[in-house]
Amino acid sequence: MSTHAIRPARELLLKEYRGVLSTLSKSMPGFPFGSVVPYCLDEQGRPLLLISRIAQHTHNLQQDRKCSLLVGEREAEDVQAVGRLTVMAEARKLVESAAIEAAADRYYRYFPDASDYHKAHDFDFWVLEPVRHRYIGGFGAIHWLDQVTLANPFAGAVEASMIAHMNSDHASAIAHYVELCGLPRRVPAELVGIDSEGLHLRIGHAVHWLAFPSICNTPTQVREALVLLARADRWPVYEMNRG
Incomplete structure (x- = not known):
């Protein structure tokens, strides 16, 4: 296993917010069934999905939990020359009220429109528990990875x-982050997630992840990083040996 590929594989999972969920077909035994799903990462760094009970992929998962999630770099001109990650996993529906509440708090920050159809239809939260990963970082950069996920030390009340x-007091700083990274400015950005390695901004319906210059293990380190970025004239390059 190549350990140097773990971080770029996880970064790809953080940077994207939709992928192809492949399940084992119930109606066509032996055939894989692919569907596009949005996702965010839960407190353990695992893909979190909100899917309908009447969807075909849900019926498939109820019969066989084995599945995969394929994630690739968005808007790539040559999909074979850029990064992509396949997460082979076992899906588990969340049933405990505390777990569902935590999932809802997180998921609805990323996808606020989902709260409306969740209330109107029968939807459930599912988490993908990774078993193994296949990461391709470009031509010839191919790796099998057993452990890619990283728990979010701030998930819950601290992150919220x-x-x-x-969002309430530092909108100008968030706007500066958007400008530094050349992100769309058609609507104001909102901060929706913070982990030890970076932050998530939602701009309209799109989600963007921006890396911190170094690992942040405490809220104080996060605050220092956010202040540094608010004063920066360019987005710093991540420093591997710090944090």
Whole structure:
């Protein structure tokens, strides 16, 4: 296993917010069934999905939990020359009220429109528990990875508090992050997620992940990173040996 590929594989999973979910067909035994799904990462860094009970992929998962999620770099001109990641996993529906509440708090920040159809239809949260990963970083850069996920040390009340503070009091800093990274400015960006390696901004319906210059293990380190970025004239390159 190539350990140097773990971080770029996880970054790809963080940078994207939709992928192809492949399940084993119930109606056509032996055939894979692919469908496009949005996702965010849960507190353990695993893909979190909200799917309908009447969807074909849900019926498939109820019969066989084995599945995969294929994620590729968005808007790539040559899909074979850029990164893509296949997460082979076992899907598990969340049933405990505390787990469902935590999933809803997180998922609806990323996809606020989902709360409406979740209330109107029968949808459930599912988490993909990774078994193995296949990461391709471009031509010839092919790796099998057993462990890619990384728990979010801020998930829950701490993350929610930091996000609320930034969105209410530091909109100008968020706008500066957008400008530094050349992201779309057609509508104001909102901070929706913070992990030890970076932050997620939602601009309209799109989600963008921006890496911190170094690993942040405490809220104080996050605050220092956000202040540094608010004053920067370019987005710093991640420093592997710090944090």
